[in-house]
Amino acid sequence: MTVVALTGGVGAGKSTVAEVLASRGPHIIDADLLARQAVEPGSQALEEIAARFGPGVLDEKGHLDRGKLGTIVFSDAVARSALNDIVHPQVKKLYDEALAMAELERPNTVIVYVVPLLAEARQVSEFDSVIVVHAPAEMRVQRLMEYRGMSSAEARERVDAQVSDEERLSLAHVVLDASGDLDSTKHAAHQLYEELVSHWPDRLSELSRHFPRDES
Numbered sequence: 001m002t003v004v005a006l007t008g009g010v011g012a013g014k015s016t017v018a019e020v021l022a023s024r025g026p027h028i029i030d031a032d033l034l035a036r037q038a039v040e041p042g043s044q045a046l047e048e049i050a051a052r053f054g055p056g057v058l059d060e061k062g063h064l065d066r067g068k069l070g071t072i073v074f075s076d077a078v079a080r081s082a083l084n085d086i087v088h089p090q091v092k093k094l095y096d097e098a099l100a101m102a103e104l105e106r107p108n109t110v111i112v113y114v115v116p117l118l119a120e121a122r123q124v125s126e127f128d129s130v131i132v133v134h135a136p137a138e139m140r141v142q143r144l145m146e147y148r149g150m151s152s153a154e155a156r157e158r159v160d161a162q163v164s165d166e167e168r169l170s171l172a173h174v175v176l177d178a179s180g181d182l183d184s185t186k187h188a189a190h191q192l193y194e195e196l197v198s199h200w201p202d203r204l205s206e207l208s209r210h211f212p213r214d215e216s
Helices: 014-024 031-038 044-053 066-073 077-105 137-148 152-160 165-169 182-199
Strands: 004-008 027-030 111-114 129-134 174-177
Touching: 004 014, 014 027, 014 111, 014 182, 027 031, 027 077, 031 077, 031 111, 044 066, 044 077, 066 077, 077 111, 129 165, 137 152, 174 182
Parallel strands: 004 111, 004 129, 027 111, 129 174
Antiparallel strands: none
């Protein structure tokens, strides 16, 4: 089944692009939502997380306290790797189930997998095209401070916990530049949608390499 992956570093604008695409009709599978499902109370993953990091990462109702867990893993690469080893296989299982359902219910629809940690958790070869939403790391640090209320240290920690811009861009078949304002990013996302539809499913190799396109 044809699937394109949409990825980008934290604060790049990936969610904005995904929202535009979803509004136009493609079937969106969201890795962040799958990750939340994977650690619901009673899940194997949540039990393993509590065993590995201690009961303090759970709130009083037995749900995962993402803030407390984030404090641990974003400053400790070993802890972060251990968490990924627990969660990523469960997310992959849920992804496979979601993809099978999409194939059954919407067999001719554009399918986009929004996956922040593509470079860390998946293989490019699994997807028919990889679209990277890009904004430079320093800009993303500033966005996290401005829009999410993080301190400079917290924002840089989040950015540095992911692969570098160069590593992420090396995976891209298509790059959507989200370093401009919100309207520019949305415009590029609409352009991307039009091309996805017109090239789906057999001509994705002919997608423009950069968005927004130069329409001069």
